Amino acid sequence: MPFLDEIIESTESEIAAAKKERSIGDLKRMIRDAPEVNSFAAALLSGGFGLIAEIKKRSPSAGEMRQENFDKAPAVYAKSPVVKAVSVLTNSSHFGMSVDQLSRIRPLVRKPILRKDFIIKEYQVYEARAFGADAILLMASMLSRGNLHKLFDLAQELEMDVLFEVHEKEEISKLPAGAKICGVNSRKFMATRRWRLAKLLLWLGFGKSSSETDPSVELHTFSLIKELPKHLLKVAESGVRPAKASEIAQFGYDAVLVGTSLLKAPEGVEHILSEFERAIAPDCSRISPAPAIASA
Secondary structure, eight states: OOHHHHHHHHHHHHHHHHHHHOOHHHHHHHHHTSOOOBOHHHHHHTTSSEEEEEEOSEETTTEEOOHHHHHHHHHHHHHOTTEEEEEEEOOHHHHSOOTHHHHHHHHHHOSOEEEESOOOSHHHHHHHHHTTOSEEEEETTTSOHHHHHHHHHHHHHTTOEEEEEESSHHHHTTSOTTOOEEEEEOBOHHHHHHHHHHHHHHHTTOSOOOOOOOTTBOGGGGGGGGGSOTTSEEEEESSOOHHHHHHHHHHTOSEEEEOHHHHSOTTOHHHHHHHHHHHHOTTOOSSSOOOOOBOO
């Protein structure tokens, strides 16, 4: 079964399990008491180029994150002036997280929170807002044009922003006219699966390790920015390290979404984030946190 089909199947199972605990009616009642939305788009527009810093326990390509980095991440992100918003993985099967993490992390960072998941159903959109998300990720590779627009319309109704994600030029045409933010993801799903198999064979004693480079990341994909509508806020996703951050900014992106390089760093999440800060804003101070941005 193709890796993408595996993801959809596991996501549908997670949704079915969640519905047994909470109905959409339950979620709508939770939304009435949810924290006020912080504008994700406004945060990306403020203060120039910056980071969307991610929180996750593991990933299909990189495996387990460092536990000490995971534990420290919310406090470290809260202090950093270049962290504009925080991305929280809520997928259990592939990232070891759940939607409950949104409500746990939100009060710790006081910056807009993106629910990053394989969102394919309206139930997940209601769930995102009920647990305190300010924005959601919608992947053009996983959704038909009609479903992409339907989920976007519901997110807008709930006052959340949407970060659309594309991997190929053909996916850009799926975006609705009202789209404000688009991310270009350099990670390829099928390459991710091959990389996992290669690492397993290496662990079993077959093959040789010549590089730590993740072949599921293809940085040339970021050239898709040339095909994006000019009015969109543009986010570079996956595979960006501090040495590349300023180059990505010069290329025309408004932000970079960073997760694995922060959370797997052996020198610690705070140290690697300071490298991003020096690359993006050499004179920035880490004393005061960036202010939370409320929606209009």
